[in-house]
Amino acid sequence: MNTGVKITAFAAALAATFGTAYGVGKGVGPVDEPAKATHGEHAASKPGAESGAGGHAGHGEGAANAPAAGGLQVSDGGYTLAMETPRPAAGASVLKFSIKDAAGRKVTAYTTEHGKELHFIVASRDLTVYRHLHPVRAADGTWSTPVDLPTAGGYKAFADFKPAGKNAKGVTLGVDLSVPGAYAPQPLPAAAPTATVDGYQVALGGTLAPGRAGELKLTVSRGGKPVTDLEPYLGAYGHLVALRDGDLAYLHVHPNEGGPGPDVSFTATAPSAGTYRLFLDFQHGGKVRTAAFTVHAGPGHATGPASTDSAAHDAGGHSHG
Template sequence: MNTGVRITAFAAAVAATFGTAYGVGKGIGPVGEPPAKAAHGEHASAPAEPGKAAEGTAPAGAASAAGGLQVSDGGYTLDLETPTPAQGRSVLKFSVKDAGGKNVTAYTTEHGKELHFIVASRDLTVFRHLHPVRAADGTWSTPVDLPAAGGYKAFADFRPAAKGAKGITLGADLAVPGAYAPQPLPAAAPTATVDGYEVALGGTLVPGRAGELKLTVSKDGKPVTDLEPYLGAYGHLVALRAGDLAYLHVHPNEGGPGPVVSFTATAPSAGSYRLFLDFQHDGKVRTAAFTVQAGPGGAPVSPPASASTSAPSDEASHDAGGHEHG
Protein backbone atom coordinates (compact mmCIF):
# COMPACT_ATOMS: atom_id res chain seq x y z
CA MET A 1 0.00 0.00 0.00
CA ASN A 2 1.47 3.35 -0.95
CA THR A 3 1.97 5.97 1.66
CA GLY A 4 1.01 9.53 0.95
CA VAL A 5 -2.37 11.11 1.69
CA ARG A 6 -5.79 11.24 3.39
CA ILE A 7 -8.39 12.77 1.04
CA THR A 8 -11.59 12.97 -0.98
CA ALA A 9 -12.49 11.78 -4.42
CA PHE A 10 -14.01 11.07 -7.88
CA ALA A 11 -16.16 13.16 -10.21
CA ALA A 12 -18.89 13.19 -12.76
CA ALA A 13 -21.09 16.19 -13.37
CA VAL A 14 -18.00 18.29 -13.41
CA ALA A 15 -18.32 19.36 -16.96
CA ALA A 16 -17.31 22.89 -16.02
CA THR A 17 -14.42 21.82 -13.91
CA PHE A 18 -11.65 19.72 -15.39
CA GLY A 19 -11.26 19.17 -19.11
CA THR A 20 -8.65 16.72 -20.35
CA ALA A 21 -5.95 17.37 -22.86
CA TYR A 22 -2.76 16.01 -24.34
CA GLY A 23 0.68 17.52 -23.85
CA VAL A 24 1.06 20.13 -21.19
CA GLY A 25 3.47 22.80 -20.12
CA LYS A 26 4.02 24.68 -16.95
CA GLY A 27 1.11 27.00 -17.30
CA ILE A 28 2.45 28.50 -20.49
CA GLY A 29 1.08 28.82 -24.01
CA PRO A 30 -0.42 26.14 -26.22
CA VAL A 31 1.56 23.01 -27.00
CA GLY A 32 2.08 21.70 -30.51
CA GLU A 33 -1.31 20.01 -30.83
CA PRO A 34 -4.68 21.28 -29.63
CA PRO A 35 -6.24 19.23 -26.85
CA ALA A 36 -8.33 16.35 -28.11
CA LYS A 37 -11.85 15.54 -27.08
CA ALA A 38 -12.29 14.79 -23.40
CA ALA A 39 -12.07 11.08 -22.76
CA HIS A 40 -14.47 10.72 -19.89
CA GLY A 41 -17.76 10.86 -21.70
CA GLU A 42 -19.81 13.79 -20.46
CA HIS A 43 -17.84 14.17 -17.28
CA ALA A 44 -15.52 16.73 -18.81
CA SER A 45 -16.16 19.89 -20.71
CA ALA A 46 -15.24 20.46 -24.31
CA PRO A 47 -11.48 20.82 -24.80
CA ALA A 48 -9.92 24.23 -24.88
CA GLU A 49 -6.70 25.67 -26.09
CA PRO A 50 -4.41 25.93 -23.07
CA GLY A 51 -4.97 29.18 -21.26
CA LYS A 52 -8.42 29.67 -22.79
CA ALA A 53 -11.72 28.74 -21.24
CA ALA A 54 -13.19 25.47 -22.52
CA GLU A 55 -16.70 25.41 -23.89
CA GLY A 56 -19.08 25.28 -20.94
CA THR A 57 -16.56 26.57 -18.43
CA ALA A 58 -17.01 29.74 -16.45
CA PRO A 59 -15.18 32.89 -17.45
CA ALA A 60 -11.90 33.66 -15.76
CA GLY A 61 -12.32 34.19 -12.05
CA ALA A 62 -15.85 32.77 -11.95
CA ALA A 63 -16.77 29.69 -9.97
CA SER A 64 -17.60 26.52 -11.88
CA ALA A 65 -19.88 23.69 -10.87
CA ALA A 66 -18.15 21.03 -8.79
CA GLY A 67 -19.05 17.35 -8.48
CA GLY A 68 -19.57 14.97 -5.60
CA LEU A 69 -21.10 17.51 -3.23
CA GLN A 70 -24.54 15.92 -3.21
CA VAL A 71 -25.76 12.47 -2.15
CA SER A 72 -28.65 12.77 -4.63
CA ASP A 73 -28.67 14.28 -8.10
CA GLY A 74 -30.54 13.79 -11.34
CA GLY A 75 -32.98 11.38 -9.74
CA TYR A 76 -30.24 9.08 -8.39
CA THR A 77 -29.10 8.59 -4.78
CA LEU A 78 -25.97 7.03 -3.31
CA ASP A 79 -27.09 4.75 -0.44
CA LEU A 80 -24.24 3.65 1.85
CA GLU A 81 -25.10 0.51 3.79
CA THR A 82 -21.88 0.76 5.82
CA PRO A 83 -21.55 4.45 6.80
CA THR A 84 -19.41 3.69 9.89
CA PRO A 85 -16.77 1.16 8.82
CA ALA A 86 -14.19 -0.08 11.30
CA GLN A 87 -10.69 1.28 11.36
CA GLY A 88 -8.33 -0.84 9.28
CA ARG A 89 -9.59 -3.50 6.91
CA SER A 90 -13.33 -3.70 6.32
CA VAL A 91 -15.89 -4.08 3.53
CA LEU A 92 -17.97 -1.23 2.18
CA LYS A 93 -21.43 -1.91 0.76
CA PHE A 94 -23.62 0.51 -1.14
CA SER A 95 -26.16 0.87 -3.89
CA VAL A 96 -27.32 3.54 -6.30
CA LYS A 97 -31.08 4.05 -6.21
CA ASP A 98 -33.25 5.57 -8.89
CA ALA A 99 -36.07 8.06 -8.38
CA GLY A 100 -38.42 5.19 -7.50
CA GLY A 101 -36.14 3.88 -4.75
CA LYS A 102 -35.02 0.81 -6.71
CA ASN A 103 -31.42 -0.29 -7.05
CA VAL A 104 -29.85 0.61 -10.39
CA THR A 105 -28.62 -2.54 -12.12
CA ALA A 106 -27.77 -1.26 -15.60
CA TYR A 107 -24.82 1.05 -16.23
CA THR A 108 -22.83 2.27 -19.19
CA THR A 109 -19.26 0.98 -19.04
CA GLU A 110 -16.75 3.81 -19.09
CA HIS A 111 -12.99 3.29 -18.92
CA GLY A 112 -13.47 -0.40 -18.34
CA LYS A 113 -15.81 -0.05 -15.35
CA GLU A 114 -19.53 0.33 -14.79
CA LEU A 115 -18.87 2.48 -11.74
CA HIS A 116 -15.77 4.14 -10.30
CA PHE A 117 -15.61 4.46 -6.52
CA ILE A 118 -13.26 6.62 -4.46
CA VAL A 119 -12.90 7.14 -0.73
CA ALA A 120 -10.85 9.97 0.77
CA SER A 121 -10.30 11.33 4.24
CA ARG A 122 -11.61 14.78 5.12
CA ASP A 123 -8.09 16.09 5.70
CA LEU A 124 -7.00 14.81 2.24
CA THR A 125 -4.30 12.53 3.57
CA VAL A 126 -5.88 9.17 2.64
CA PHE A 127 -6.97 8.30 -0.89
CA ARG A 128 -8.51 5.05 -2.08
CA HIS A 129 -9.43 4.34 -5.69
CA LEU A 130 -11.54 1.20 -5.39
CA HIS A 131 -13.08 -1.22 -7.86
CA PRO A 132 -16.26 -2.62 -6.28
CA VAL A 133 -18.19 -5.64 -7.53
CA ARG A 134 -21.91 -5.43 -8.29
CA ALA A 135 -24.32 -8.20 -7.31
CA ALA A 136 -27.33 -9.02 -9.48
CA ASP A 137 -29.61 -7.04 -7.14
CA GLY A 138 -27.59 -3.85 -7.69
CA THR A 139 -25.68 -3.94 -4.39
CA TRP A 140 -22.00 -3.06 -4.66
CA SER A 141 -19.24 -4.20 -2.29
CA THR A 142 -15.52 -3.64 -1.99
CA PRO A 143 -12.77 -4.24 0.58
CA VAL A 144 -11.07 -1.13 1.87
CA ASP A 145 -8.30 -0.19 4.28
CA LEU A 146 -9.01 2.99 6.25
CA PRO A 147 -5.95 3.46 8.46
CA ALA A 148 -7.21 6.06 10.91
CA ALA A 149 -10.36 7.19 12.69
CA GLY A 150 -12.15 10.28 11.43
CA GLY A 151 -14.29 11.59 8.64
CA TYR A 152 -14.13 10.30 5.08
CA LYS A 153 -16.12 10.85 1.92
CA ALA A 154 -17.12 8.28 -0.68
CA PHE A 155 -17.65 9.18 -4.33
CA ALA A 156 -19.52 7.12 -6.89
CA ASP A 157 -18.82 8.11 -10.50
CA PHE A 158 -21.12 6.41 -13.03
CA ARG A 159 -23.42 6.76 -15.99
CA PRO A 160 -26.77 4.95 -15.89
CA ALA A 161 -27.67 2.90 -18.95
CA ALA A 162 -31.04 4.64 -19.18
CA LYS A 163 -31.57 6.39 -22.50
CA GLY A 164 -30.24 9.93 -22.46
CA ALA A 165 -28.60 9.52 -19.03
CA LYS A 166 -25.50 11.59 -18.35
CA GLY A 167 -22.52 10.94 -16.14
CA ILE A 168 -23.11 11.61 -12.44
CA THR A 169 -20.85 11.85 -9.42
CA LEU A 170 -22.51 11.43 -6.05
CA GLY A 171 -20.84 11.90 -2.67
CA ALA A 172 -21.70 10.58 0.81
CA ASP A 173 -20.00 10.83 4.19
CA LEU A 174 -18.30 7.99 6.06
CA ALA A 175 -17.15 8.03 9.69
CA VAL A 176 -14.55 5.70 11.16
CA PRO A 177 -15.08 5.50 14.95
CA GLY A 178 -12.19 6.20 17.29
CA ALA A 179 -9.86 8.95 18.48
CA TYR A 180 -9.34 11.40 15.65
CA ALA A 181 -6.27 13.54 15.08
CA PRO A 182 -6.66 15.51 11.83
CA GLN A 183 -3.49 16.12 9.83
CA PRO A 184 -2.55 19.37 8.11
CA LEU A 185 -2.81 19.61 4.36
CA PRO A 186 0.55 18.50 2.94
CA ALA A 187 2.68 21.40 1.74
CA ALA A 188 2.89 22.20 -1.96
CA ALA A 189 5.96 20.73 -3.69
CA PRO A 190 6.99 20.28 -7.32
CA THR A 191 7.68 16.55 -6.99
CA ALA A 192 6.15 13.52 -5.31
CA THR A 193 7.90 10.23 -4.56
CA VAL A 194 6.13 6.87 -4.41
CA ASP A 195 7.64 3.36 -4.44
CA GLY A 196 10.91 4.65 -5.87
CA TYR A 197 9.20 6.63 -8.63
CA GLU A 198 9.43 10.40 -8.79
CA VAL A 199 6.68 12.42 -10.45
CA ALA A 200 7.31 16.07 -11.33
CA LEU A 201 4.37 18.45 -11.61
CA GLY A 202 4.36 21.48 -13.87
CA GLY A 203 1.57 23.88 -14.69
CA THR A 204 -0.91 26.28 -13.16
CA LEU A 205 -4.39 25.72 -11.73
CA VAL A 206 -6.47 28.83 -12.42
CA PRO A 207 -10.05 29.46 -11.19
CA GLY A 208 -12.52 29.57 -14.07
CA ARG A 209 -9.91 29.25 -16.79
CA ALA A 210 -8.34 26.25 -18.48
CA GLY A 211 -4.70 25.68 -17.63
CA GLU A 212 -2.23 22.93 -18.32
CA LEU A 213 -0.86 20.37 -15.89
CA LYS A 214 2.03 18.15 -16.90
CA LEU A 215 3.18 15.18 -14.81
CA THR A 216 6.49 13.57 -15.69
CA VAL A 217 7.32 10.11 -14.33
CA SER A 218 10.88 8.93 -13.70
CA LYS A 219 12.64 6.19 -11.78
CA ASP A 220 16.27 6.06 -10.68
CA GLY A 221 16.82 9.36 -12.43
CA LYS A 222 15.62 8.06 -15.81
CA PRO A 223 12.35 8.89 -17.55
CA VAL A 224 9.77 6.10 -17.61
CA THR A 225 8.82 5.67 -21.26
CA ASP A 226 6.81 2.46 -20.97
CA LEU A 227 3.87 3.34 -18.75
CA GLU A 228 1.04 0.82 -18.99
CA PRO A 229 -2.62 1.65 -19.71
CA TYR A 230 -4.77 1.97 -16.61
CA LEU A 231 -8.53 2.34 -17.07
CA GLY A 232 -7.96 3.01 -20.74
CA ALA A 233 -5.31 5.72 -20.33
CA TYR A 234 -1.70 6.22 -19.29
CA GLY A 235 -2.76 8.30 -16.32
CA HIS A 236 -5.83 9.00 -14.26
CA LEU A 237 -6.23 12.25 -12.36
CA VAL A 238 -8.53 13.14 -9.47
CA ALA A 239 -8.56 16.59 -7.87
CA LEU A 240 -10.24 17.42 -4.57
CA ARG A 241 -10.82 20.85 -3.11
CA ALA A 242 -9.78 21.27 0.52
CA GLY A 243 -12.65 22.12 2.84
CA ASP A 244 -15.72 20.75 1.08
CA LEU A 245 -14.06 17.96 -0.95
CA ALA A 246 -15.50 19.12 -4.25
CA TYR A 247 -14.48 16.49 -6.76
CA LEU A 248 -12.86 16.70 -10.17
CA HIS A 249 -11.87 13.71 -12.25
CA VAL A 250 -10.20 13.66 -15.68
CA HIS A 251 -8.26 11.42 -18.02
CA PRO A 252 -5.51 12.40 -20.44
CA ASN A 253 -6.09 12.32 -24.15
CA GLU A 254 -4.05 10.41 -26.69
CA GLY A 255 -0.36 10.24 -26.02
CA GLY A 256 2.09 8.20 -24.04
CA PRO A 257 3.36 5.82 -22.97
CA GLY A 258 5.33 8.31 -20.93
CA PRO A 259 7.21 9.89 -19.39
CA VAL A 260 4.71 12.77 -19.63
CA VAL A 261 1.02 12.48 -18.75
CA SER A 262 -0.83 15.72 -19.34
CA PHE A 263 -4.21 17.29 -18.63
CA THR A 264 -6.03 20.56 -19.12
CA ALA A 265 -7.82 21.62 -15.95
CA THR A 266 -10.09 24.39 -14.72
CA ALA A 267 -10.45 24.97 -10.98
CA PRO A 268 -14.05 25.72 -9.93
CA SER A 269 -12.85 28.34 -7.45
CA ALA A 270 -9.81 29.74 -5.69
CA GLY A 271 -8.42 27.61 -2.89
CA SER A 272 -6.24 24.64 -2.04
CA TYR A 273 -6.54 21.43 -4.03
CA ARG A 274 -5.07 17.98 -3.71
CA LEU A 275 -4.20 16.20 -6.97
CA PHE A 276 -3.91 12.41 -7.19
CA LEU A 277 -2.31 10.85 -10.24
CA ASP A 278 -2.76 7.11 -10.74
CA PHE A 279 -0.26 5.52 -13.13
CA GLN A 280 0.66 1.91 -13.86
CA HIS A 281 4.11 0.44 -14.42
CA ASP A 282 5.46 -3.10 -14.09
CA GLY A 283 1.94 -4.34 -13.50
CA LYS A 284 1.23 -2.19 -10.43
CA VAL A 285 -0.82 0.98 -10.00
CA ARG A 286 0.75 3.74 -7.93
CA THR A 287 -0.57 7.11 -6.79
CA ALA A 288 1.42 10.35 -6.72
CA ALA A 289 -0.19 13.18 -4.73
CA PHE A 290 0.34 16.96 -4.86
CA THR A 291 -1.03 20.04 -3.12
CA VAL A 292 -1.64 23.06 -5.36
CA GLN A 293 -3.12 26.51 -4.86
CA ALA A 294 -5.57 28.10 -7.30
CA GLY A 295 -6.25 31.81 -7.27
CA PRO A 296 -4.78 34.30 -4.76
CA GLY A 297 -1.62 32.91 -3.25
CA GLY A 298 -1.24 30.35 -6.01
CA ALA A 299 1.73 30.34 -8.33
CA PRO A 300 2.91 28.32 -11.30
CA VAL A 301 4.53 25.05 -10.29
CA SER A 302 7.79 24.63 -12.19
CA PRO A 303 8.95 21.05 -12.62
CA PRO A 304 12.60 20.41 -11.83
CA ALA A 305 15.06 20.36 -14.70
CA SER A 306 15.33 16.62 -14.30
CA ALA A 307 13.27 14.16 -12.34
CA SER A 308 16.34 13.23 -10.34
CA THR A 309 16.59 16.66 -8.75
CA SER A 310 16.68 16.93 -4.98
CA ALA A 311 13.86 19.48 -4.96
CA PRO A 312 11.39 19.09 -2.08
CA SER A 313 8.98 16.24 -2.72
CA ASP A 314 5.67 15.09 -1.38
CA GLU A 315 7.13 11.97 0.16
CA ALA A 316 5.05 8.89 0.80
CA SER A 317 4.46 9.93 4.38
CA HIS A 318 0.72 10.07 3.73
CA ASP A 319 -1.42 7.20 2.56
CA ALA A 320 -2.20 8.15 -1.02
CA GLY A 321 -2.33 4.62 -2.35
CA GLY A 322 -5.17 2.19 -2.36
CA HIS A 323 -6.17 0.33 -5.48
CA GLU A 324 -8.30 -2.47 -4.15
CA HIS A 325 -10.58 -4.82 -6.01
CA GLY A 326 -13.66 -6.55 -4.72
Protein backbone atom coordinates (compact mmCIF):
# COMPACT_ATOMS: atom_id res chain seq x y z
CA MET A 1 0.00 0.00 0.00
CA ASN A 2 1.24 3.48 -0.80
CA THR A 3 2.14 5.17 2.46
CA GLY A 4 0.15 8.18 1.40
CA VAL A 5 -3.05 6.23 0.92
CA LYS A 6 -5.81 7.87 2.92
CA ILE A 7 -7.80 5.54 5.12
CA THR A 8 -11.23 6.86 6.05
CA ALA A 9 -12.56 6.57 9.59
CA PHE A 10 -13.66 3.06 10.57
CA ALA A 11 -16.93 4.64 11.54
CA ALA A 12 -17.37 8.38 11.49
CA ALA A 13 -19.27 8.36 14.72
CA LEU A 14 -16.43 6.54 16.44
CA ALA A 15 -13.86 8.87 14.97
CA ALA A 16 -15.73 11.71 16.61
CA THR A 17 -15.99 9.71 19.85
CA PHE A 18 -12.29 9.04 20.39
CA GLY A 19 -10.69 11.66 18.20
CA THR A 20 -9.77 11.37 14.55
CA ALA A 21 -6.70 9.25 13.88
CA TYR A 22 -3.92 10.51 11.67
CA GLY A 23 -0.54 9.48 10.34
CA VAL A 24 2.70 9.30 12.28
CA GLY A 25 3.70 12.66 13.67
CA LYS A 26 6.55 13.94 15.80
CA GLY A 27 7.98 11.71 18.48
CA VAL A 28 6.41 11.95 21.91
CA GLY A 29 7.54 10.84 25.33
CA PRO A 30 5.85 8.58 27.87
CA VAL A 31 2.19 9.13 28.63
CA ASP A 32 2.08 12.20 30.87
CA GLU A 33 -0.39 13.58 33.36
CA PRO A 34 -2.55 15.76 31.11
CA ALA A 35 -2.85 19.46 31.82
CA LYS A 36 -6.28 20.56 32.91
CA ALA A 37 -8.42 21.58 29.96
CA THR A 38 -9.18 25.28 29.80
CA HIS A 39 -12.64 26.65 29.20
CA GLY A 40 -13.58 26.26 25.55
CA GLU A 41 -11.21 23.39 24.82
CA HIS A 42 -13.02 20.40 23.39
CA ALA A 43 -12.39 17.12 21.60
CA ALA A 44 -13.36 18.22 18.13
CA SER A 45 -12.63 15.72 15.42
CA LYS A 46 -10.67 16.62 12.34
CA PRO A 47 -12.50 17.86 9.23
CA GLY A 48 -14.57 15.21 7.53
CA ALA A 49 -15.62 13.33 10.67
CA GLU A 50 -19.25 13.33 11.71
CA SER A 51 -20.60 13.35 15.21
CA GLY A 52 -22.63 10.30 16.09
CA ALA A 53 -25.05 9.36 18.79
CA GLY A 54 -23.33 8.31 21.95
CA GLY A 55 -24.12 6.33 25.00
CA HIS A 56 -22.46 7.86 28.07
CA ALA A 57 -21.19 11.40 28.36
CA GLY A 58 -18.81 10.66 31.21
CA HIS A 59 -18.01 12.60 34.37
CA GLY A 60 -15.07 14.41 35.86
CA GLU A 61 -12.44 16.56 34.23
CA GLY A 62 -13.30 17.48 30.66
CA ALA A 63 -16.70 15.78 30.81
CA ALA A 64 -18.53 18.88 29.64
CA ASN A 65 -16.32 19.05 26.55
CA ALA A 66 -15.89 15.32 25.87
CA PRO A 67 -17.81 13.56 23.11
CA ALA A 68 -20.06 10.72 24.18
CA ALA A 69 -18.67 7.21 24.38
CA GLY A 70 -20.11 4.46 22.17
CA GLY A 71 -21.23 0.87 22.44
CA LEU A 72 -23.16 1.32 25.68
CA GLN A 73 -26.57 0.68 24.16
CA VAL A 74 -28.05 -2.45 22.60
CA SER A 75 -30.32 -0.24 20.47
CA ASP A 76 -29.42 3.08 18.86
CA GLY A 77 -30.32 5.03 15.75
CA GLY A 78 -33.19 2.68 14.97
CA TYR A 79 -31.01 -0.46 15.05
CA THR A 80 -30.75 -3.28 17.60
CA LEU A 81 -28.06 -5.90 18.18
CA ALA A 82 -29.97 -9.18 18.67
CA MET A 83 -27.83 -12.03 20.01
CA GLU A 84 -29.02 -15.57 19.26
CA THR A 85 -26.25 -17.02 21.46
CA PRO A 86 -26.15 -14.84 24.60
CA ARG A 87 -24.71 -17.71 26.73
CA PRO A 88 -21.88 -19.33 24.75
CA ALA A 89 -19.88 -22.16 26.31
CA ALA A 90 -16.34 -21.65 27.53
CA GLY A 91 -13.75 -22.62 24.94
CA ALA A 92 -14.47 -22.88 21.23
CA SER A 93 -18.01 -21.98 20.22
CA VAL A 94 -19.97 -20.11 17.55
CA LEU A 95 -21.66 -16.76 18.08
CA LYS A 96 -24.79 -15.90 16.08
CA PHE A 97 -26.54 -12.56 15.95
CA SER A 98 -28.36 -10.12 13.70
CA ILE A 99 -28.86 -6.40 13.35
CA LYS A 100 -32.54 -5.49 13.32
CA ASP A 101 -34.11 -2.27 12.10
CA ALA A 102 -36.88 -0.30 13.79
CA ALA A 103 -39.49 -2.62 12.28
CA GLY A 104 -37.76 -5.71 13.68
CA ARG A 105 -36.45 -6.89 10.30
CA LYS A 106 -32.94 -8.30 9.95
CA VAL A 107 -30.68 -5.88 8.11
CA THR A 108 -29.09 -7.33 4.95
CA ALA A 109 -27.64 -4.21 3.29
CA TYR A 110 -24.49 -2.58 4.67
CA THR A 111 -21.78 -0.21 3.53
CA THR A 112 -18.44 -2.01 3.21
CA GLU A 113 -15.74 -0.31 5.25
CA HIS A 114 -12.16 -1.59 5.40
CA GLY A 115 -13.11 -4.70 3.48
CA LYS A 116 -15.94 -5.74 5.81
CA GLU A 117 -19.64 -4.99 6.17
CA LEU A 118 -19.45 -5.34 9.94
CA HIS A 119 -16.71 -5.61 12.54
CA PHE A 120 -17.29 -7.49 15.77
CA ILE A 121 -15.41 -7.12 19.07
CA VAL A 122 -15.77 -9.35 22.15
CA ALA A 123 -14.05 -8.55 25.45
CA SER A 124 -14.27 -9.97 28.95
CA ARG A 125 -15.64 -7.70 31.66
CA ASP A 126 -12.25 -7.76 33.43
CA LEU A 127 -10.60 -6.74 30.12
CA THR A 128 -8.15 -9.65 30.13
CA VAL A 129 -9.65 -11.33 27.03
CA TYR A 130 -10.09 -9.49 23.73
CA ARG A 131 -11.24 -10.80 20.36
CA HIS A 132 -11.55 -8.83 17.11
CA LEU A 133 -13.73 -11.01 14.89
CA HIS A 134 -14.98 -10.86 11.31
CA PRO A 135 -18.30 -12.71 11.12
CA VAL A 136 -19.96 -13.97 7.95
CA ARG A 137 -23.48 -12.88 7.01
CA ALA A 138 -26.08 -15.32 5.68
CA ALA A 139 -28.60 -14.21 3.07
CA ASP A 140 -31.30 -13.74 5.72
CA GLY A 141 -29.16 -11.28 7.70
CA THR A 142 -27.90 -13.70 10.37
CA TRP A 143 -24.23 -13.26 11.25
CA SER A 144 -22.04 -16.05 12.64
CA THR A 145 -18.43 -16.35 13.76
CA PRO A 146 -16.28 -18.87 15.61
CA VAL A 147 -14.82 -17.61 18.87
CA ASP A 148 -12.64 -18.91 21.69
CA LEU A 149 -13.66 -17.57 25.10
CA PRO A 150 -11.26 -19.32 27.47
CA THR A 151 -12.95 -18.71 30.82
CA ALA A 152 -16.39 -18.40 32.36
CA GLY A 153 -17.72 -14.98 33.29
CA GLY A 154 -19.17 -11.83 31.84
CA TYR A 155 -18.27 -10.58 28.36
CA LYS A 156 -19.45 -7.77 26.13
CA ALA A 157 -19.89 -7.88 22.36
CA PHE A 158 -19.77 -4.84 20.09
CA ALA A 159 -21.09 -4.58 16.52
CA ASP A 160 -19.50 -1.77 14.50
CA PHE A 161 -21.20 -1.13 11.16
CA LYS A 162 -22.68 1.37 8.73
CA PRO A 163 -26.04 0.57 7.10
CA ALA A 164 -26.40 1.00 3.36
CA GLY A 165 -27.78 4.32 2.23
CA LYS A 166 -26.54 7.69 1.08
CA ASN A 167 -27.12 9.43 4.41
CA ALA A 168 -26.45 6.46 6.69
CA LYS A 169 -24.13 6.98 9.65
CA GLY A 170 -21.90 4.55 11.50
CA VAL A 171 -23.43 2.73 14.45
CA THR A 172 -21.81 0.91 17.37
CA LEU A 173 -24.02 -1.32 19.51
CA GLY A 174 -23.09 -3.33 22.60
CA VAL A 175 -24.65 -6.34 24.32
CA ASP A 176 -23.74 -8.46 27.34
CA LEU A 177 -22.73 -12.12 27.04
CA SER A 178 -22.49 -14.68 29.83
CA VAL A 179 -20.26 -17.75 29.73
CA PRO A 180 -21.52 -20.25 32.35
CA GLY A 181 -19.15 -21.69 34.93
CA ALA A 182 -17.03 -20.75 37.93
CA TYR A 183 -15.78 -17.21 37.51
CA ALA A 184 -12.68 -15.63 39.05
CA PRO A 185 -12.13 -12.09 37.66
CA GLN A 186 -8.52 -11.09 37.08
CA PRO A 187 -7.03 -7.72 38.09
CA LEU A 188 -6.36 -5.18 35.38
CA PRO A 189 -2.64 -5.19 34.48
CA ALA A 190 -0.71 -2.20 35.79
CA ALA A 191 0.50 0.55 33.46
CA ALA A 192 3.98 0.09 31.92
CA PRO A 193 5.76 1.67 28.93
CA THR A 194 5.89 -1.39 26.66
CA ALA A 195 3.94 -4.49 25.71
CA THR A 196 5.37 -7.74 24.37
CA VAL A 197 3.49 -10.12 22.08
CA ASP A 198 4.96 -13.04 20.09
CA GLY A 199 8.48 -11.62 20.34
CA TYR A 200 7.44 -8.10 19.25
CA GLN A 201 7.84 -5.11 21.53
CA VAL A 202 5.41 -2.21 21.26
CA ALA A 203 6.21 1.05 23.06
CA LEU A 204 3.49 3.55 23.86
CA GLY A 205 4.02 7.26 24.30
CA GLY A 206 1.85 10.33 24.33
CA THR A 207 -1.07 11.74 26.29
CA LEU A 208 -4.60 10.51 26.93
CA ALA A 209 -6.67 13.31 28.44
CA PRO A 210 -10.40 13.53 29.21
CA GLY A 211 -12.18 16.05 27.01
CA ARG A 212 -9.03 17.10 25.16
CA ALA A 213 -7.28 15.62 22.15
CA GLY A 214 -3.79 14.18 22.60
CA GLU A 215 -1.40 12.08 20.55
CA LEU A 216 -0.78 8.40 21.19
CA LYS A 217 2.21 6.96 19.30
CA LEU A 218 2.94 3.24 19.24
CA THR A 219 6.32 2.01 18.03
CA VAL A 220 6.81 -1.61 16.95
CA SER A 221 10.17 -3.37 17.21
CA ARG A 222 11.50 -6.93 17.18
CA GLY A 223 14.78 -8.12 18.63
CA GLY A 224 15.73 -4.54 19.41
CA LYS A 225 15.28 -3.43 15.78
CA PRO A 226 12.43 -1.24 14.49
CA VAL A 227 9.88 -2.98 12.28
CA THR A 228 9.71 -0.85 9.13
CA ASP A 229 7.66 -3.20 6.95
CA LEU A 230 4.33 -3.51 8.72
CA GLU A 231 1.68 -4.95 6.42
CA PRO A 232 -1.73 -3.43 5.68
CA TYR A 233 -4.53 -5.10 7.59
CA LEU A 234 -8.04 -4.17 6.48
CA GLY A 235 -6.57 -1.15 4.73
CA ALA A 236 -4.49 0.26 7.59
CA TYR A 237 -1.13 -0.29 9.31
CA GLY A 238 -2.74 -0.35 12.72
CA HIS A 239 -6.14 -0.48 14.41
CA LEU A 240 -6.70 0.82 17.93
CA VAL A 241 -9.64 -0.09 20.17
CA ALA A 242 -10.00 1.32 23.69
CA LEU A 243 -12.42 0.09 26.34
CA ARG A 244 -13.13 2.04 29.51
CA ASP A 245 -12.77 0.00 32.68
CA GLY A 246 -16.09 -0.37 34.46
CA ASP A 247 -18.73 0.14 31.77
CA LEU A 248 -16.61 -0.95 28.79
CA ALA A 249 -17.40 2.15 26.76
CA TYR A 250 -16.07 1.50 23.25
CA LEU A 251 -13.65 3.76 21.41
CA HIS A 252 -12.02 2.94 18.07
CA VAL A 253 -9.56 4.84 15.89
CA HIS A 254 -6.83 4.00 13.38
CA PRO A 255 -4.36 5.87 11.17
CA ASN A 256 -5.48 7.53 7.97
CA GLU A 257 -2.03 7.70 6.43
CA GLY A 258 1.61 6.91 7.18
CA GLY A 259 3.46 3.67 7.63
CA PRO A 260 4.70 1.07 7.09
CA GLY A 261 6.21 1.45 10.55
CA PRO A 262 7.77 1.38 13.01
CA ASP A 263 5.48 4.16 14.29
CA VAL A 264 1.70 4.21 14.24
CA SER A 265 0.10 7.39 15.56
CA PHE A 266 -3.40 8.33 16.71
CA THR A 267 -5.13 11.40 18.05
CA ALA A 268 -7.33 10.34 20.96
CA THR A 269 -9.77 12.01 23.34
CA ALA A 270 -10.98 10.17 26.42
CA PRO A 271 -14.68 10.81 27.08
CA SER A 272 -14.09 10.94 30.85
CA ALA A 273 -11.46 10.50 33.53
CA GLY A 274 -10.78 6.87 34.30
CA THR A 275 -8.80 3.78 33.35
CA TYR A 276 -8.75 2.48 29.79
CA ARG A 277 -7.49 -0.71 28.21
CA LEU A 278 -6.00 -0.18 24.73
CA PHE A 279 -5.67 -2.92 22.09
CA LEU A 280 -3.47 -2.34 19.04
CA ASP A 281 -3.82 -4.72 16.08
CA PHE A 282 -0.90 -4.82 13.64
CA GLN A 283 0.15 -7.26 10.94
CA HIS A 284 3.65 -8.49 10.13
CA GLY A 285 4.85 -11.65 8.42
CA GLY A 286 1.31 -12.45 7.35
CA LYS A 287 -0.03 -12.67 10.92
CA VAL A 288 -2.13 -10.24 12.95
CA ARG A 289 -0.99 -9.63 16.52
CA THR A 290 -2.51 -7.55 19.31
CA ALA A 291 -0.60 -5.57 21.91
CA ALA A 292 -2.59 -4.68 25.04
CA PHE A 293 -2.06 -1.65 27.29
CA THR A 294 -3.51 -0.03 30.41
CA VAL A 295 -3.73 3.78 30.52
CA HIS A 296 -5.10 6.12 33.21
CA ALA A 297 -6.52 9.52 32.34
CA GLY A 298 -7.64 12.43 34.45
CA PRO A 299 -7.51 13.57 38.08
CA GLY A 300 -7.12 10.92 40.74
CA HIS A 301 -5.33 8.63 38.29
CA ALA A 302 -1.58 8.18 37.98
CA THR A 303 -1.57 8.63 34.22
CA GLY A 304 1.11 6.47 32.67
CA PRO A 305 2.02 4.37 29.68
CA ALA A 306 0.36 1.12 28.82
CA SER A 307 1.19 -2.29 30.04
CA THR A 308 0.89 -5.98 29.41
CA ASP A 309 1.97 -9.02 31.38
CA SER A 310 2.41 -12.74 30.98
CA ALA A 311 -1.30 -13.00 30.23
CA ALA A 312 -1.02 -10.55 27.37
CA HIS A 313 -1.29 -13.22 24.72
CA ASP A 314 -4.82 -14.01 25.88
CA ALA A 315 -5.65 -10.36 26.50
CA GLY A 316 -4.53 -9.45 23.04
CA GLY A 317 -5.60 -12.63 21.28
CA HIS A 318 -6.88 -11.94 17.79
CA SER A 319 -9.36 -14.34 16.26
CA HIS A 320 -10.55 -14.39 12.70
CA GLY A 321 -14.02 -15.11 11.45
